[in-house]
Amino acid sequence: MKLKKILAVLMSVAMLLTFSSCSDQSAAPDSSTVDTSVPETDVGNSDDVSSDSGDRRVYIEGTNFFVNGKQIWFNGVNTPWDNWNDFGGNFEYDFWDSHFARLKEAGVNATRIWINCNGLVGVMINEDGSFASVTDKHWSDLDSLFELAEKHGIYIMATLLSFDHFKDSNQGYENWRNLIKSSDNIDRFVDGYVIPFAERYDDNDYLFSIDLMNEPDWVYENEECGKQSWDDISDLFARCAAGIHEHSDILVTVGMGIVKYNSDSYEGNKVSDEYLQSLSGNENSYLDFYSPHYYEWQKQWFGYPFNISPEKYKLDVTKPVVIGECVARDDKDPLAQRYENAYNNGWNGVFAWTSNGIDNCGGFDDVKPATQHMLELAVDKIYPFE
Numbered sequence: 001m002k003l004k005k006i007l008a009v010l011m012s013v014a015m016l017l018t019f020s021s022c023s024d025q026s027a028a029p030d031s032s033t034v035d036t037s038v039p040e041t042d043v044g045n046s047d048d049v050s051s052d053s054g055d056r057r058v059y060i061e062g063t064n065f066f067v068n069g070k071q072i073w074f075n076g077v078n079t080p081w082d083n084w085n086d087f088g089g090n091f092e093y094d095f096w097d098s099h100f101a102r103l104k105e106a107g108v109n110a111t112r113i114w115i116n117c118n119g120l121v122g123v124m125i126n127e128d129g130s131f132a133s134v135t136d137k138h139w140s141d142l143d144s145l146f147e148l149a150e151k152h153g154i155y156i157m158a159t160l161l162s163f164d165h166f167k168d169s170n171q172g173y174e175n176w177r178n179l180i181k182s183s184d185n186i187d188r189f190v191d192g193y194v195i196p197f198a199e200r201y202d203d204n205d206y207l208f209s210i211d212l213m214n215e216p217d218w219v220y221e222n223e224e225c226g227k228q229s230w231d232d233i234s235d236l237f238a239r240c241a242a243g244i245h246e247h248s249d250i251l252v253t254v255g256m257g258i259v260k261y262n263s264d265s266y267e268g269n270k271v272s273d274e275y276l277q278s279l280s281g282n283e284n285s286y287l288d289f290y291s292p293h294y295y296e297w298q299k300q301w302f303g304y305p306f307n308i309s310p311e312k313y314k315l316d317v318t319k320p321v322v323i324g325e326c327v328a329r330d331d332k333d334p335l336a337q338r339y340e341n342a343y344n345n346g347w348n349g350v351f352a353w354t355s356n357g358i359d360n361c362g363g364f365d366d367v368k369p370a371t372q373h374m375l376e377l378a379v380d381k382i383y384p385f386e
Contacts, residue, residue: 056205056385057249058155060288063320065348070384074155074322074349075339075374076110077103077367079356080117087115087145088122088138096145100152103355106368107375109382110155112255112324112351114214115142115197119165119176123193129178129185131192139200149206156207157291157324157351159255160194160240162214166225173226180232183239190243202248210250211324212237215257215293216270230261230270231279237271238280241287251288255324259302262292265314266302272316289348290315291324306341322349328362328370335362335370340377 055068065072079099083090103111116123122138125131149156165176179185201207216233219225241252260266269275276285292315294305305313310321323342328335335352342350352370357363375382 056153058205058208058251059249060251060320063317063348065289065320067384071381072109072384073343073374073378073381074110074351075108075371075378075382076112076157076322076349076351077108077328077355077371078113078325078351078353079103079111080114080159080354080358082356085117085121087141088135091137091141091144093144093148096148097151099356100148100154102364103154104152106364107371107382108154108355108367110157110208110349110351111355112157112159112211113145114159114162116161117164118162118167118170120170120172125172125175125179125189127175127178129175129180129182131179131185131188134193134196142197142201146201146204146207150204154206157209157211157253158207159211159214160197161212163216163218163222163225163257164214166219166228167222168224168226177226177228180228180236183235186236186239189236190239194240195243195247198244198248198250202250207250209253209288210240210244211253211255211291212240214255216254217257217261220261234270234276235279237287238276238282238285241276242280242282242284245284245286253287253289253291253324256290256292258298259292259294259305259313259315262290263314264316269316287319289320289322291322291351293325294323295325295327296330305347306338307345309346311346320348322351323347324351325353326350328352328354328366329360330362335366336373339370339374343374343378 058065058067058072060066065074082092082095082099086092119125122135124133124135146156164170166173179189198210213219213233213236216237219228219233220230221227237254244250244252254271256262256271261268261270263269264272271287271290273286276287277283279285292305303313305323309317311317315321326338339350352367353361355364355367
């Protein structure tokens, strides 16, 4: 339910209580007899936390994330997939259940997951780029995922699309290229999939954000992705963001691969409020926070983000900023130190790649020392409600 709807209901109830002088209050408990103590919780306990009192919705005030009035820092990871195209494909409930439990025990409070890996499973697009359908299994698998996120208390950054959709090697790549070349096609995609996704899971506080696309930079730069224009790529972001904001309280971001497309100091911020709104004509077309990715090859051109502030990294600092991807395994630069430095320099979280070892960038054993170190350093911000 959107926050403004909740507030409206609460205001209505308050007015009724204020003006209904004949209401029977005899059943109301005496406040002196009510147990208001908060039970102790074990941070490493991955039992169902959905019954705990308190709102778990993540929201933004200024340049920080908050939960129920307390600041939260994302001690995050990427668990992009178990089986490529899990949701609507080969989704394995037991993997996600056990992996979320391991993450919670390691002090992780958030993970980034690819909802669609290349657009061949779950969400169907016609050859002309028009929206076709969503499979029932896609929805049922996602229902299970978000139930498990709530059970274990793991916040999800849900990545809807990737540059992989647009690659020549991907069957159906023309469908996705045709989609972004037509605002009408984009609107049908938003109406047919993005809005239903947001509305379906809006009541689950552990879907804290939607990442509209993984590294769209390569859709623009690479021949294998057709070198699409930023106007077309960002028109998709503008219309998706507006649909999500108008139908939910879920935060919106884009996982840019290179800071140069996320900053006015280089080639222009391709996801700025001004640019997105100029494309859609809708004031609800904006990102709530930024989540650029960093890998070592970028250092010589753009610097090293962990040891400086987002402002010195030349990002717009009117919004919160997290590092949405960084390599987990790096013998020259311990991950624990990178997390701590990012925390001390004003970043709002770090999401290492990956927690489940899908490639040679690292896995759980690389992530765990870093996330446990951060838990010791800032438990009050990683689990502000426990």
